[in-house]
Amino acid sequence: MAERIKPAEKFKRERTPMKEQAPLERIKNFKEVPLGYTLEDAIAEAQRCLQCNPAACIAGCPADVRIPQFIDKVIDEDIEGAFLEIKKTNALPAVCGRVCPQEDQCEGACVMEKKGKPIAIGRLERFVADKARELNLKDAEPTRNANTANKKIAIVGAGPAGLACAADLVKLGYDVTIFEALHKAGGVLIYGIPEFRLPKSIVGYEVEKIREMGVKIYTDYVIGYVKKVDDLVEEYDAVFLANGAGAPSFFGIPGENLKGVYSASEYLTRSNLMRAFDFPKYDTPITKGKKVAVVGGGNVAMDAVRTAKRLGADDAIIVYRRSRTEMPARAEEIEHAEAEGIQFELLTNPVKVIGDENGNVKALECVKMELGEPDESGRRRPKEIPGSNFTLDVDVVIIAIGQNANPIVARSATGVETNKWGYFVADEETGKTTHPKVWAGGDIVTGAATVILAVGAGKKAAKSIHETLSS
Amino acid sequence: MAKILKKEQWSESIFSMLIEANEVAKAAQPGQFIILITQESGERIPLTIADASPEEGWVQIVFQVVGKSTYELSLMNEGDNLYSFVGPLGIPSELEKFDGKVIMVGGGIGIAPIHPIAKKLKEMGNHVVSIIGAKTSDLLIMKDKMEKASTELIIATDDGSEGTKGFVNQVLENYLEKEKNVSQSWIIGPPIMMKFTVQSALKYGVKTFVSLNPIMVDGTGMCGACRVTVGGKTKFACVDGPEFDGALVDFDELMSRQRQYVEEEKEAYHMCLNERRA
Numbered sequence: 001m002a003e004r005i006k007p008a009e010k011f012k013r014e015r016t017p018m019k020e021q022a023p024l025e026r027i028k029n030f031k032e033v034p035l036g037y038t039l040e041d042a043i044a045e046a047q048r049c050l051q052c053n054p055a056a057c058i059a060g061c062p063a064d065v066r067i068p069q070f071i072d073k074v075i076d077e078d079i080e081g082a083f084l085e086i087k088k089t090n091a092l093p094a095v096c097g098r099v100c101p102q103e104d105q106c107e108g109a110c111v112m113e114k115k116g117k118p119i120a121i122g123r124l125e126r127f128v129a130d131k132a133r134e135l136n137l138k139d140a141e142p143t144r145n146a147n148t149a150n151k152k153i154a155i156v157g158a159g160p161a162g163l164a165c166a167a168d169l170v171k172l173g174y175d176v177t178i179f180e181a182l183h184k185a186g187g188v189l190i191y192g193i194p195e196f197r198l199p200k201s202i203v204g205y206e207v208e209k210i211r212e213m214g215v216k217i218y219t220d221y222v223i224g225y226v227k228k229v230d231d232l233v234e235e236y237d238a239v240f241l242a243n244g245a246g247a248p249s250f251f252g253i254p255g256e257n258l259k260g261v262y263s264a265s266e267y268l269t270r271s272n273l274m275r276a277f278d279f280p281k282y283d284t285p286i287t288k289g290k291k292v293a294v295v296g297g298g299n300v301a302m303d304a305v306r307t308a309k310r311l312g313a314d315d316a317i318i319v320y321r322r323s324r325t326e327m328p329a330r331a332e333e334i335e336h337a338e339a340e341g342i343q344f345e346l347l348t349n350p351v352k353v354i355g356d357e358n359g360n361v362k363a364l365e366c367v368k369m370e371l372g373e374p375d376e377s378g379r380r381r382p383k384e385i386p387g388s389n390f391t392l393d394v395d396v397v398i399i400a401i402g403q404n405a406n407p408i409v410a411r412s413a414t415g416v417e418t419n420k421w422g423y424f425v426a427d428e429e430t431g432k433t434t435h436p437k438v439w440a441g442g443d444i445v446t447g448a449a450t451v452i453l454a455v456g457a458g459k460k461a462a463k464s465i466h467e468t469l470s471s
Numbered sequence: 472m473a474k475i476l477k478k479e480q481w482s483e484s485i486f487s488m489l490i491e492a493n494e495v496a497k498a499a500q501p502g503q504f505i506i507l508i509t510q511e512s513g514e515r516i517p518l519t520i521a522d523a524s525p526e527e528g529w530v531q532i533v534f535q536v537v538g539k540s541t542y543e544l545s546l547m548n549e550g551d552n553l554y555s556f557v558g559p560l561g562i563p564s565e566l567e568k569f570d571g572k573v574i575m576v577g578g579g580i581g582i583a584p585i586h587p588i589a590k591k592l593k594e595m596g597n598h599v600v601s602i603i604g605a606k607t608s609d610l611l612i613m614k615d616k617m618e619k620a621s622t623e624l625i626i627a628t629d630d631g632s633e634g635t636k637g638f639v640n641q642v643l644e645n646y647l648e649k650e651k652n653v654s655q656s657w658i659i660g661p662p663i664m665m666k667f668t669v670q671s672a673l674k675y676g677v678k679t680f681v682s683l684n685p686i687m688v689d690g691t692g693m694c695g696a697c698r699v700t701v702g703g704k705t706k707f708a709c710v711d712g713p714e715f716d717g718a719l720v721d722f723d724e725l726m727s728r729q730r731q732y733v734e735e736e737k738e739a740y741h742m743c744l745n746e747r748r749a
Contacts, residue, residue, distance in 0.1 A: 181557070221494075225559055226495065246692065257698055263694060270688060280738060
């Protein structure tokens with residue numbers, strides 16, 4: 001068992017690095033890029049934790065993970081203890097350990113962050129979750145409670161918000177059913193985030209654990225068509241809407257319907273959910289461009305461009321209208337992309353997609369931009385430089401500029417107010433909507449955001465549903 | 472998982488299946504579609520609903536073997552389970568009791584999706600004139616069901632082996648030449664047939680609805696693969712359709728987009744046939 005080191009030593013020691021697949025190697029496969037900590041790495045990192053009380057990192061975590069407590073158990077090599085500590089509040093630790101923007105959350109709040117070397121909480125969470133999976137550790141048993149067991153909760157969408165809400169409610173003993181439109185549960189974790197960032201077997205495992213806790217998950221079940229939200233309100237004691245943003249935005253520029261133009265959602269869904277990267281072993285095809293332009297600067301754009309590279313593109317290019325400092329993608333994602341040879345056409349915006357005689361993409365006409373005064377988001381507003389048009393020769397164009405609200409669920413929900421963009425209006429702290437039996441959370445409330453914010457919204461809704469139903 | 476209750480082969484390449492899907496059957500309305508996957512490695516195949524029985528809990532699908540996925544579906548048998556079956560999807564047809572006659576034109580495999588619309592319109596008390604056509608008599612499907620769902624039934628084949636010789640759009644024009652009391656029409660079939668038949672109907676000032684079958688993935692508005700241009704605007708066929716005003720549809724773009732994966736589809740089908748032979 002490893003020792004506790006002295007505070008002075010904690011400050012001296014550097015952040016423990018995590019091994020990665022080398023860039024030139026990894027662009028040839030879809031395997032995960034970071035390889036995870038060994039037990040020695042994890043202990044060395046865990047020893048650096050100052051064990052603050054109160055802990056700023058917990059306050060920074062939307063899933064309220066008891067971070068110092070689980071880290072302390074890692075030092076003792078008590079994997080089960082650490083796992084149960086995390087699982088008390090977070091049903092998706094292997095997912096969150098990989099895809100949370102920790103630098104903005106727990107690690108951003110870490111006292112050691114002031115020294116420029118916050119505790120690698122994400123890596124430790126991932127380590128514990130992966131080890132627990134290897135050891136096939138069991139979760140704590142859900143509470144048996146006669147007061148909650150006869151109360152039925154319906155959840156629309158098996159993405160991070162829906163799964164987190166379901167896990168918290170089933171732990172309290174509720175009878176929970178999730179309705180999922182796709183043929184697999186996981187939402188964006190399954191169709192959106194690529195295998196090389198989040199292996200699908202890991203998502204499948206954590207979903208299975210939630211099922212084992214007693215949550216019923218009906219896949220291939222589209223609320224809005226098979227049943228209305230109005231029906232669920234009749235049949236259940238509470239309804240949580242977590243169906244995701246789910247309708248891709250396009251520019252509306254000429255040529256956007258040419259063959260070879262994809263929304264990032266389609267491109268990623270083909271590759272991730274339908275496993276088009278493994279065509280023809282899997283039946284879903286995808287156009288493997290030699291020169292691929294991805295328009296956008298967020299995490300989804302990075303996922304798409306790195307997927308294109310792995311599908312064999314010689315040139316995979318990010319086209320973004322602002323400069324690198326304004327890019328909304330995580331720094332880590334941009335760095336990974338750069339290491340993989342992704343090119344960046346910054347301060348550039350598309351004006352037209354140009355096709356050949358068969359209707360296939362052959363080029364993207366762009367215009368150079370410059371940054372003007374800050375807009376309402378505080379970022380400097382880009383404006384076109386007249387006459388600066390140029391073309392990029394590409395055969396695939398992927399549009400990754402965000403999402404609109406998908407109307408299917410909302411149009412079947414009487415009395416649940418939506419805002420002018422079609423998103424549900426819900427209280428930020430409780431997820432309560434304008435209907436007394438309906439809660440909502442995740443991207444269908446906020447617009448496209450992060451996995452962890454969706455997890456947080458699911459947990460807040462679970463808490464509020466419990467308070468309402470038990471009062 | 473959804474069980475195949477009944478399978479019939481209607482021609483060399485056309486099959487019908489009744490799929491056990493209680494809740495889909497209960498919710499299904501004319502004009503809607505389903506998406507199925509045969510096995511874990513399969514792709515999502517959208518098919519318009521040909522018929523449904525809420526009492527017996529089945530949905531009928533009709534498909535033609537055109538590539539690997541439909542070929543593999545055709546090899547499945549009664550008692551087998553589809554890996555996935557989801558629906559009903561899309562906006563139902565807007566049906567009412569019209570003053571004049573309504574005309575249903577179904578070409579080839581498009582007769583299947585025309586059927587539930589005709590059936591419902593007739594139930595609502597409409598005078599339903601159906602014009603159904605195929606290349607040849609052997610490929611003409613659902614004659615009995617269409618007979619029941621129609622007030623008048625006109626049959627056409629390209630080679631004259633049954634009914635009138637010629638294309639359905641010509642038969643439609645001949646009909647409209649004599650009959651002026653027509654309120655609306657539905658035209659469903661291959662895009663090229665819909666394109667020309669819509670033109671024929673418009674010559675006589677008859678409003679048309681068509682059901683579009685672009686390439687889809689999720690079928691719930693999430694991916695935009697199925698975008699079509701209607702009245703100069705981009706629409707998603709899966710959630711804004713699949714039915715649209717025929718006069719406004721850019722059929723040439725639809726046909727071009729349907730061919731996006733021709734090479735990949737050929738490769739997959741070829742490999743699959745070779746494996747089956749080996």
